[in-house]
Amino acid sequence: MTTTLREESVGAGERAASGPRVGVLALQGDFREHAHVLAGLGAEVSLVRRPTELAAVDGLVIPGGESSVIDKLSRTFGLAGPLREAIAGGLPVYGTCAGLIMLADTLLDAIAGQQSLGGLDVVVRRNAFGSQNQSFETELDVPALGVAPVRAVFIRGPVVESVGPDATVLASLADGRVVAVEQGNLLGTSFHPEITGEHRFHEYFLSKVRARARS
Numbered sequence: 001m002t003t004t005l006r007e008e009s010v011g012a013g014e015r016a017a018s019g020p021r022v023g024v025l026a027l028q029g030d031f032r033e034h035a036h037v038l039a040g041l042g043a044e045v046s047l048v049r050r051p052t053e054l055a056a057v058d059g060l061v062i063p064g065g066e067s068s069v070i071d072k073l074s075r076t077f078g079l080a081g082p083l084r085e086a087i088a089g090g091l092p093v094y095g096t097c098a099g100l101i102m103l104a105d106t107l108l109d110a111i112a113g114q115q116s117l118g119g120l121d122v123v124v125r126r127n128a129f130g131s132q133n134q135s136f137e138t139e140l141d142v143p144a145l146g147v148a149p150v151r152a153v154f155i156r157g158p159v160v161e162s163v164g165p166d167a168t169v170l171a172s173l174a175d176g177r178v179v180a181v182e183q184g185n186l187l188g189t190s191f192h193p194e195i196t197g198e199h200r201f202h203e204y205f206l207s208k209v210r211a212r213a214r215s
């Protein structure tokens, strides 16, 4: 994916000083696109690569990318443990695509040794759309976000194969496959709202961050 936002410009002149402090996990993947969207919505955005940076935020986005790489780097950087603790402690976290994979309690078609952080009571299958149809766009009904459909871009995306009693389905494809879920402060989508100009998922996430930051 192309990016135009330079790292040092994240937040500089783009953030509202009063906005919630939202981190974007910046180990790999399209973290700059998320940072851009969040800053545009008034969040005070920072990139997270270290436990101290994680400790300074009120919410976190885990971007799309390659989940096996994000997994490896999070362990190498000593972030996996703090991330699990933060999730268990109620930190609002939004995962898109690889980020959803990172949040799933159970993975299918993971590479050998791949671990997720967990938190979402779901089973997620990586690369679920097969080689013929790895990337596509569609319109999704997401009743929690209003009546207008959400334009959703899938890029070698996962699907949620089963949803446990603690998680809630937010959106499914026409064939019934689940592609957006939430559970308390956790939100996950198989697709990438950060690259379509669709901001309602980020706004929905920010409302969770603001509610927790106030409490």
Ligand code: GLN
Pocket (backbone or CB within 6 Å): 063, 064, 065, 066, 067, 068, 096, 097, 098, 099, 101, 126, 127, 155, 156, 157, 158
């Ligand atoms: N297939 C990737 C993975 O397994 C996810 C793709 C994406 O994030 N766009 O992590």
